[in-house]
Amino acid sequence: MACARRQKRKGGKSTAFHRWQLARPPGIRSIVAALGKQATVTNQSTSAEDLAQPIADAGKKLAMLRDYRARLEALRERAGSDVDALIKVNRELAQVQSELESSAGEQAYLLQRVQTELLTVSIGSQEHQAFWKPVSQALAEFGDNLSRGIATAITATAFLLPWGVLLLALLWLGRKLRLRPRWPWRRNGNS
Known part of the structure; x- marks a missing residue:
């Protein structure tokens, strides 16, 4: 039984490949040995279950x-x-x-589980980016980012417009109430 999954982060920064494979113990040793010849094995661990x-x-x-x-x-x-x-x-x-x-x-x-081992292999690589790579990537994504920014501004306006109208109505009402004289005798200058 084998299962594989490929994973790539945005911007092409890192690529990882994972493979799970069931094999007999001598098969596991030969796979690990072959991988050790092609790259550096950074971590290796073993776990067991008592059956x-x-x-x-x-x-x-x-x-x-x-x-x-x-x-x-x-x-x-x-x-x-x-x-x-x-x-x-x-x-x-x-x-x-x-x-x-x-x-x-x-x-x-x-008995088959006793005679079979599970091997998990994770292979990853880190790409080094050139100095201008992020700039060229930003220029390539400019149109997409601009359209998303315009869409966000339109959505924000649609949400804020009713609140703005309500705030203007409250300010207008507050100003009208403040300008109206409260006491009739103060209008003439009498105390």
């Missing part, structure tokens, strides 16, 4: 199911002509056989 107990449990379950199946087959031989007993024993045998196959598959999967 001894799940494998032992699966083995015990398989042995128990095989023993139970053998007893059911012996019971089926003794049932003879009792149809009702034969039906019950055969139904139980089918159930046990299904569990036996499921457990055998689980144990095979666990």
Whole structure:
């Protein structure tokens, strides 16, 4: 099983390639050795999962199911002509056989995981930019940036226009209220 993902940051500054591959341990060693010849290995780590107990449990379950199946087959031989007993024993045998196959598959999967390793390879490169590279990039993106700036200004105007009208109305109302005389006797200069 292999999976690959390519990643590129804006402006072409950095490119990274990741690959996950399942292989047998000798395959892992040969891949790491080949990569070490082509570039510098900067980090290498190993992790492991202990599967001894799940494998032992699966083995015990398989042995128990095989023993139970053998007893059911012996019971089926003794049932003879009792149809009702034969039906019950055969139904139980089918159930046990299904569990036996499921457990055998689980144990095979666990054994395959023990014999298989997961390799994660991350390869990255850093490009060095020339002095004029950012300037030429900005010039190339000028039209796009200009259209985005105009669109942002239009959107801001659409949001601010109703608030501006409301603010002007409040200022006008406040000015009208302030210019109106409050006390009639102060208008004539009398206190």
